[in-house]
Amino acid sequence: xxxxxxxxxxxxxxxxxxxxxxxxxxxxxxxxxxxxxxxxxxxxxxxxxxxxxxxxxxxxxxxxxxxxxxxxxxxxxxxxxxxxxxxxxxxxxxxxxxxxxxxxxxxxxxxxxxxxxxxxxxxxxxxxxxxxxxxxxxxxxxxxxxxxxxxxxxxxxxxxxxxxxxxxxxxxxxxxxxxxxxxxxxxxxxxxxxxxxxxxxxxxxxxxxxxxxxxxxxxxxxxxxxxxxxxxxxxxxxxxxxxxxxxxxxxxxxxxxxxxxxxxxxxxxxxxxxxxxxxxxxxxxxxxxxx
DNA sequence: ATGACGGGTGCAACCCGA
Numbered sequence: 001x002x003x004x005x006x007x008x009x010x011x012x013x014x015x016x017x018x019x020x021x022x023x024x025x026x027x028x029x030x031x032x033x034x035x036x037x038x039x040x041x042x043x044x045x046x047x048x049x050x051x052x053x054x055x056x057x058x059x060x061x062x063x064x065x066x067x068x069x070x071x072x073x074x075x076x077x078x079x080x081x082x083x084x085x086x087x088x089x090x091x092x093x094x095x096x097x098x099x100x101x102x103x104x105x106x107x108x109x110x111x112x113x114x115x116x117x118x119x120x121x122x123x124x125x126x127x128x129x130x131x132x133x134x135x136x137x138x139x140x141x142x143x144x145x146x147x148x149x150x151x152x153x154x155x156x157x158x159x160x161x162x163x164x165x166x167x168x169x170x171x172x173x174x175x176x177x178x179x180x181x182x183x184x185x186x187x188x189x190x191x192x193x194x195x196x197x198x199x200x201x202x203x204x205x206x207x208x209x210x211x212x213x214x215x216x217x218x219x220x221x222x223x224x225x226x227x228x229x230x231x232x233x234x235x236x237x238x239x240x241x242x243x244x245x246x247x248x249x250x251x252x253x254x255x256x257x258x259x260x261x262x263x264x265x266x267x268x269x270x271x272x273x274x275x276x277x278x279x280x281x282x283x284x285x286x287x288x289x290x291x
Numbered sequence: 292a293t294g295a296c297g298g299g300t301g302c303a304a305c306c307c308g309a
Contacts, residue, residue, distance in 0.1 A: 012308085013298055037308090039299065067299055068307075116308060153309070172309060205309070208296035219309070251297080251308085 003235075004077060004105050004259045008034040008149035008222060009243070010113070010205075010252035014070075015040060015048060017250055022052060024243050028256060031077045032104045033058070034111030034149040037250075038070030038097075045072065065097035071113050071150070077105035086138050090130045092123075099135070106262070107230055108143050112150030117171035125171060128153070132180040140187045148189060148225040151205075151252065154181045156191060160220035162203065172221060189225035192257055193237045204239050205252045213244055224257045233259040 007030035011017040014035065025033070038045060042064040053060055058074040063084040073079065080103045085095055098113045112135065117128040139148060154177045158164040167173045185191065193202060203218030212218060226234065236258040244253040 016298065037298085118308090151309095155309095167309095170309080207309070208298095210295050212295095221309075 002077075002105075003261055004032065004107070005030045005256065006032045006034070006107075006109070006147060006149065006224065006259065007240075007254050007256045008036070008111065008151075008224060009254035010036040010151040010222060010250060012037050012250040012252065013039040014045065016248070018048065020243065020246075020248055020250070024240075024254070025056065028240065028254070030256065031075065032107075032109055033072075033074040034109065035072040035074070036070075036111065036113040036151045038062075038064050038072060039067060040064050040070055041066045045070070061100050061102045063097045063100040069097045069113055071097060071100045071111045073100055073102050073104070073109055073111045075102065075104040075109075079104055086131070086134045088137075089134045090127055092127045098131070101138075106145055107259075108146040110139070110146070110148045110150070112148065112152065114151060114153040116153050117177065120169065120171055120174050128171075129176055129180050132177075132184065136180075136184045136187060139184065139189070144188060144227040145229050146189070146227040147230055147257075148184070148223075149255075150223070151221060152181065152223045153221055154178060155219045155221055156181060156194065156223070160194075160202070162217040162219070172219065185225065188227055190228070190231040192224050192226050192231055192234045193220075193239070193255060195231070196234065196237045202239055203253075204255055206244065208251050222252055222255050224255050226257070229262075230259065233262065235260045 042062050045062045045064045053074055057076040059079040061073040061079055061082040064070040082102045084100050086099045101110045115128040115131055118124040155161045155172050161167050203220050204222035206213035206218035238256055240254040240256050
């Protein structure tokens with residue numbers, strides 16, 4: 001099994017993000033891309049991106065929705081057994097397009113957009129918790145060769161928000177949300193970015209307002225959770241902060257994880273991971289954009 | 292500063308996001 005690069009990105013409208021998305025795709029060259037917040041239905045997605053991704057060798061699994069939500073997986077290493085939604089997943093009140101899964105290069109890949117929750121103890125918050133329970137059931141029933149990717153809308157720990165005091169009483173950091181995330185992890189998943197950078201300041205989302213990105217005041221809510229056999233193959237795991245810079249960015253940055261070849265595969269040359277490809281200002285030397 | 296930005300759409304005295 002060859003090395004595989006997996007990325008996940010909440011693009012906050014794929015239509016608006018096209019000028020950033022295609023150059024990013026060509027520059028980073030992920031083999032599998034999990035997308036969230038397409039804000040487009042399946043037909044709109046096909047019309048907008050079908051030819052562009054086909055000519056780059058990707059197959060799409062899309063679970064779109066007009067106006068809100070919408071998730072997808074693009075893969076150039078195979079795309080089998082696509083499922084949309086979560087079995088018996090709750091709606092608000094009707095099911096929303098927040099989950100799609102497929103098997104790519106032997107790994108079960110989930111692209112997820114977890115409900116926001118809005119206000120603790122609200123109906124939407126209870127929906128979020130119920131949704132996470134059904135997600136856990138789905139992952140528990142699946143293979144150990146799995147990556148659960150996406151906008152989890154939960155900061156796993158206080159270190160994952162810029163100011164824990166500012167978030168007291170807000171969603172994304174409450175006990176029940178973190179416990180629901182922990183129950184998902186307890187199925188046998190690893191938070192691979194945190195595991196590789198246990199003490200770094202790492203965020204994946206920064207509010208558009210008030211210069212939050214440039215002050216590096218954000219949250220780490222976009223996660224890649226890998227089952228044991230996949231976590232053992234992780235050679236690099238980082239937030240692509242470059243994609244949050246410049247003109248017309250999403251308010252989320254992509255998370256990128258490189259898997260080495262599977263243990264039983266052919267052993268090829270091993271490319272060392274970047275020394276510190278992380279989020280700290282000035283710490284990153286990233287490739288330039290294509291001309 | 293209970294705001295700021297930037298998506299969406301009924302173009303607003305709108306809704307939603309994290």
